[in-house]
Amino acid sequence: MLRTYPLREADLLVTLLTRLEGKVHGVARSAKKSKRRFGGALEPMTVVRAFYDVRERHELARLDACEVLESPLASEISYARAVALGHIAELLDELLPDHEANDAIFRLTVSVLHALEQAKTGADLWMPITYFDLWLTRLVGFLPNLTECIVCGRALNGSRAYFHALADGLMCTDDKRLASSEISSESRSLAAQMFRAPVENFAEASNRCPPGEGAGNSREARARAQASDLRKFLVQTLQRHIEKKLVTATMLEKITTV
Numbered sequence: 001m002l003r004t005y006p007l008r009e010a011d012l013l014v015t016l017l018t019r020l021e022g023k024v025h026g027v028a029r030s031a032k033k034s035k036r037r038f039g040g041a042l043e044p045m046t047v048v049r050a051f052y053d054v055r056e057r058h059e060l061a062r063l064d065a066c067e068v069l070e071s072p073l074a075s076e077i078s079y080a081r082a083v084a085l086g087h088i089a090e091l092l093d094e095l096l097p098d099h100e101a102n103d104a105i106f107r108l109t110v111s112v113l114h115a116l117e118q119a120k121t122g123a124d125l126w127m128p129i130t131y132f133d134l135w136l137t138r139l140v141g142f143l144p145n146l147t148e149c150i151v152c153g154r155a156l157n158g159s160r161a162y163f164h165a166l167a168d169g170l171m172c173t174d175d176k177r178l179a180s181s182e183i184s185s186e187s188r189s190l191a192a193q194m195f196r197a198p199v200e201n202f203a204e205a206s207n208r209c210p211p212g213e214g215a216g217n218s219r220e221a222r223a224r225a226q227a228s229d230l231r232k233f234l235v236q237t238l239q240r241h242i243e244k245k246l247v248t249a250t251m252l253e254k255i256t257t258v
């Protein structure tokens with residue numbers, strides 16, 4: 001369940017990410033009147049078994065029933081966790097086309113939801129979010145090669161690398177544009193590790209201090225600082241492709257201590 005919007009007095013418009021048919025929009029009749037009918041199933045980012053009917057010449061499916069398989073409400077929802085869930089819902093809703101199944105993205109989403117649910121503190125949310133942003137960017141085909149300069153093609157391994165909101169990949173020191181941001185080699189090697197391992201391997205926030213950032217700060221601040229340059233690069237890449245700002249990216253930036 002990605003999102004719901006009010007529609008007429010009693011109905012809700014729902015957006016589902018389904019395993020078999022991709023993104024599906026439908027109507028949950030009387031969902032606002034009768035809470036019992038759908039229970040907590042309409043809560044965004046709930047994993048459900050959905051029974052719906054797609055009618056010919058109708059754009060909207062009719063959602064008949066939902067069985068909750070996994071609910072984000074099973075564990076305590078902090079503000080930070082709610083924003084993280086909202087971020088995932090927003091990205092899927094904005095980036096995926098309707099009615100196009102993508103099993104890899106479906107499985108990625110379910111595994112990251114697990115990781116977010118198991119996060120003990122706000123600090124543990126950042127790595128699953130980073131993992132999701134990185135893999136989704138790659139799976140929708142927007143991720144450039146992170147190991148070479150897009151201008152001259154030189155390998156960036158071991159050297160400094162930069163990105164810019166209007167450029168499509170990373171650039172070396174000689175080719176970086178004015179007002180570029182730097183992406184650390186730690187973040188680039190983390191990305192490489194994330195491509196080789198499941199999200200569970202990154203569940204715990206690192207206790208290492210990223211150089212120059214968060215030094216002497218709380219575990220939360222350090223966790224937030226880790227790979228923040230990578231997340232910024234990914235969000236800029238996605239925003240450039242969808243040609244709009246991601247609401248939850250700004251909300252995530254504003255989460256400080258939890």
Ligand SMILES: [Zn+2]
Nearest residue numbers: 149152172175
């Ligand atoms: Zn270059």
